[in-house]
Every structure is written in structure tokens, then in C-alpha cells.
Amino acid sequence: MLLAAFGLFGLCLRRYRTAAVFCALGGLWITLCAMPAFAGLLKLGLENQYPRYEAATYPTADAIVVLGGGDSPSFGASSHVGTGTSSVQATRAGLGLELYRESKAPIVLLSGGDGEAVDMAHQLEQQGVLAQSLKVESTSVNTYQNALYSAAILRHEGRNRILLVTSSWTMSRAAACFRRQGLEVIPAPAFDRENTRRALSWQPQRASLAQSGRWLHEYIGLLVYKLRGWA
The missing domain is CATH 3.40.50.620 (HUPs)
Incomplete structure (x- = not known):
């Protein structure tokens, strides 16, 4: 959504090529986050170090x-x-x-x-x-x-x-x-x-989009905690 917002801002400024690039990147990112396999990889990065x-x-x-x-x-x-x-x-x-x-x-x-x-x-x-x-x-x-x-x-x-x-x-x-x-x-x-469930599908699903948001929120939360000196 943020990438799409940059795209719309570029459109308002008549920077059509820039606007198209940002909108395309936003669409690609949303699609990637909606893929079960990508959501699984995000979670694996969080949990893999703690068996x-x-x-x-x-x-x-x-x-x-x-x-x-x-x-x-x-x-x-x-x-x-x-x-x-x-x-x-x-x-x-x-x-x-x-x-x-x-x-x-x-x-x-x-x-x-x-x-x-x-x-x-x-x-x-x-x-x-x-x-x-x-x-x-x-x-x-x-x-x-x-x-x-x-x-x-x-x-x-x-x-x-x-x-x-x-x-x-x-x-x-x-x-x-x-x-x-x-x-x-x-x-x-x-x-x-x-x-216990490892999804391997790359077919976009709405449930996977929510899961990706959850895992990305955790990555960002860890970064914010470190910046605030909490972790």
C-alpha cells in the first residue's frame, strides 16, 4: 500500500514512469506476500534458530x-x-x-x-x-x-x-x-x-497475505525494540 501511495503521488506529479514502477512494485509485493511458500519462509526465518x-x-x-x-x-x-x-x-x-x-x-x-x-x-x-x-x-x-x-x-x-x-x-x-x-x-x-504445516504452494491466497503481515510485523517489532533499547 505504501508503494502504491508513492505511485499515486508520482502520478499527481505527472512522473508517469516513476508512478508505474512504484505501482508495479506494490502489486508484486502484495502478490508475493499472498503466496503460502513466501509466508512460510518469513516464519521460518523467525523460528528456525529456536528448535x-x-x-x-x-x-x-x-x-x-x-x-x-x-x-x-x-x-x-x-x-x-x-x-x-x-x-x-x-x-x-x-x-x-x-x-x-x-x-x-x-x-x-x-x-x-x-x-x-x-x-x-x-x-x-x-x-x-x-x-x-x-x-x-x-x-x-x-x-x-x-x-x-x-x-x-x-x-x-x-x-x-x-x-x-x-x-x-x-x-x-x-x-x-x-x-x-x-x-x-x-x-x-x-x-x-x-x-507442523509447511505450505509449498506459490499460488496466492488471502490467508497467506494475513500470515505474511503477521510475520513482517514481528520482524519490524524486533527492530523497533532494539532501537528503543528494550531488547
């Missing part, structure tokens, strides 16, 4: 920090998102629960506003997590505040080494924010259900 592992394979830490967002776990489900991977681990809260059950940390800190952290805490308590092992940070509205407010809670309890649970495609920004707060971060990306 997903079974909960039992992670090292121990002082705390498990689970960020809000994503789907709610379907506890007790028997479906799988990958070889040997329970569907519970396809969610952030679910992976946090599995890490706790594997005794990877004594506490689980849930971070997220709009009631997300409170809801996750209620779910985990119903699944047997001790109330004294649950910590809730419920005032944050973005990833920077997740890190800022969670770090204050962790420092108060003398906990520095964390297993950070979020989606793999947001892990770069999240891990950088928590490290910026002086914490030692062990990335533990959830097995998001979308990660």
Missing part, C-alpha cells in the same frame, strides 16, 4: 516463565503435533505444565494482561500445580512489560535462570527483552500447531 524439544530434555532453572497468548491447552487430549509430542505441549501453558511436571523449576511465573495470566494460573492449578508454585504477573500489555515486570518478581525471589516459554516465532524478541533485564534465558518454544 523445539520435549520438556524432559531441558536443563533445570530457577523458574519457568510462560508468556500469555496462543491457544489454551486441551488437557487430556491424546492427539499429537509431532513425533512423541503431546498436544498439550502445542500451547504455552501446556509446555509450562510439562516442564513443571518434569521438575525443571520449582515455580511457574505466568505473565500477561487482560486476564491471560490469571486464566493460565487457574488452568495449571486444576492440573495439580501447587498454588505456592504459581506466580502471576497480570499487568503487562506487551512483551517488553512482560520482561520488565516479571524480572522484578524474579529478582525479589532471587531467581535469575529461567526457562522462557512462548511461541517460537516470538522467541527472538521475548528472549532479548528478558536478557536485557539481566536474566539468564533458556528458550523453550511451544510446539505451535502452525509449525
Whole structure:
């Protein structure tokens, strides 16, 4: 849209060749972003550096920090998102629960506003997590505040080494924010259900256009966070 706007501006200035180039580039970019394969490549660039592992394979830490967002776990489900991977681990809260059950940390800190952290805490308590092992940070509205407010809670309890649970495609920004707060971060990306689908089609689809926008937003967000000194 921005390229098309430049094209229209050039048209107003009677720079017809320039206007045609910008409009053509805008159309080509929109078409490319609407291709499932291109959207998949964008996401792969975000998540590829953070492979997903079974909960039992992670090292121990002082705390498990689970960020809000994503789907709610379907506890007790028997479906799988990958070889040997329970569907519970396809969610952030679910992976946090599995890490706790594997005794990877004594506490689980849930971070997220709009009631997300409170809801996750209620779910985990119903699944047997001790109330004294649950910590809730419920005032944050973005990833920077997740890190800022969670770090204050962790420092108060003398906990520095964390297993950070979020989606793999947001892990770069999240891990950088928590490290910026002086914490030692062990990335533990959830097995998001979308990660199991690798679209190879180059035929434009409206759904892929929305996905490309989502991944590009994450790339830009990471850049903005770094420029603001948040990550």
C-alpha cells in the first residue's frame, strides 16, 4: 500500500514512469506476500534458530516463565503435533505444565494482561500445580512489560535462570527483552500447531497475505525494540 501511495503521488506529479514502477512494485509485493511458500519462509526465518524439544530434555532453572497468548491447552487430549509430542505441549501453558511436571523449576511465573495470566494460573492449578508454585504477573500489555515486570518478581525471589516459554516465532524478541533485564534465558518454544504445516504452494491466497503481515510485523517489532533499547 505504501508503494502504491508513492505511485499515486508520482502520478499527481505527472512522473508517469516513476508512478508505474512504484505501482508495479506494490502489486508484486502484495502478490508475493499472498503466496503460502513466501509466508512460510518469513516464519521460518523467525523460528528456525529456536528448535523445539520435549520438556524432559531441558536443563533445570530457577523458574519457568510462560508468556500469555496462543491457544489454551486441551488437557487430556491424546492427539499429537509431532513425533512423541503431546498436544498439550502445542500451547504455552501446556509446555509450562510439562516442564513443571518434569521438575525443571520449582515455580511457574505466568505473565500477561487482560486476564491471560490469571486464566493460565487457574488452568495449571486444576492440573495439580501447587498454588505456592504459581506466580502471576497480570499487568503487562506487551512483551517488553512482560520482561520488565516479571524480572522484578524474579529478582525479589532471587531467581535469575529461567526457562522462557512462548511461541517460537516470538522467541527472538521475548528472549532479548528478558536478557536485557539481566536474566539468564533458556528458550523453550511451544510446539505451535502452525509449525507442523509447511505450505509449498506459490499460488496466492488471502490467508497467506494475513500470515505474511503477521510475520513482517514481528520482524519490524524486533527492530523497533532494539532501537528503543528494550531488547
